[in-house]
Amino acid sequence: YALRKLDKGKYVELWYFTNEGLDKANHKKTIDDDAMIMSTLVDGSSAQVSAASTCNARAIINDKDLLFEDFCQACPHMLTTMEGVDWPEDQIRMMMKCWRNIQNHKYQSMWNPIGQKVLLTYHAEQH
Numbered sequence: 057y058a059l060r061k062l063d064k065g066k067y068v069e070l071w072y073f074t075n076e077g078l079d080k081a082n083h084k085k086t087i088d089d090d091a092m093i094m095s096t097l098v099d100g101s102s103a104q105v106s107a108a109s110t111c112n113a114r115a116i117i118n119d120k121d122l123l124f125e126d127f128c129q130a131c132p133h134m135l136t137t138m139e140g141v142d143w144p145e146d147q148i149r150m151m152m153k154c155w156r157n158i159q160n161h162k163y164q165s166m167w168n169p170i171g172q173k174v175l176l177t178y179h180a181e182q183h
Contacts, residue, residue: 063141071117073133074126120180124172131155
């Protein structure tokens with residue numbers, strides 16, 4: 057999911073590139089792409105869907121709600137993936153500078169954790 061979105065030039069939540077998100081993606085790779093499971097649809101009816109296409113949306117954490125440590129883990133993984141799907145170099149550089157500035161901002165080391173929350177909320181509002 058995340059790789060396909062990035063490949064189309066769209067932004068994806070950083071959670072997908074945290075250690076937890078990458079672990080879940082690696083686990084999903086072990087699912088047979090042809091396997092079908094029963095799923096309950098929005099209207100309450102049931103249907104068979106590809107097991108590989110299912111995703112627990114509740115597990116995904118919005119950028120503003122990430123732990124600052126997870127944010128710092130995700131940024132280099134996402135930059136590497138952006139390079140892998142041929143994002144324009146200027147856009148990759150822009151994201152790299154933005155994340156570097158957030159990680160080096162004086163608020164990230166405040167005693168009160170609200171400083172890190174402010175930085176993550178700022179980041180989440182930018183895309």
